[in-house]
Amino acid sequence: MDFFSRVYEAARQIPRGRVATYGQIARLAGNPRMARQVGWALHANPEPGIIPCHRVLNRFGEVCKGFAFGGEEAQRMLLEAEGIAFGPDGRVDLAVYGWKK
Numbered sequence: 649m650d651f652f653s654r655v656y657e658a659a660r661q662i663p664r665g666r667v668a669t670y671g672q673i674a675r676l677a678g679n680p681r682m683a684r685q686v687g688w689a690l691h692a693n694p695e696p697g698i699i700p701c702h703r704v705l706n707r708f709g710e711v712c713k714g715f716a717f718g719g720e721e722a723q724r725m726l727l728e729a730e731g732i733a734f735g736p737d738g739r740v741d742l743a744v745y746g747w748k749k
Contacts, residue, residue: 651677651685655686658676659673659699662704663747664700664730665732667705667727667745668749669683669705669707670684671686687712691714696717702727708739709741709742709745710740727740
């Protein structure tokens with residue numbers, strides 16, 4: 649299985665109402681040093697709506713500035729619809745909403 653496929657498999661496991669980081673997905677996909685490539689993989693998501701790429705944030709709990717499926721506001725709306733709250737600084741508290749995998 650190639651790296652992108654492993655990224656998609658890891659992202660599919662993120663439960664509703666939880667988020668993961670690019671680095672966490674890279675680690676789960678077998679290469680913790682490829683967080684940037686996780687972003688490329690998710691940008692090319694072959695199954696939007698099935699592979700929940702909106703649940704992947706940067707290490708600071710921020711949405712992706714270049715979210716491929718409607719921009720950062722779309723990503724935020726999808727997360728809020730799942731009950732994920734954003735702080736006044738626009739970040740998700742990873743200690744509260746982070747996926748423990």
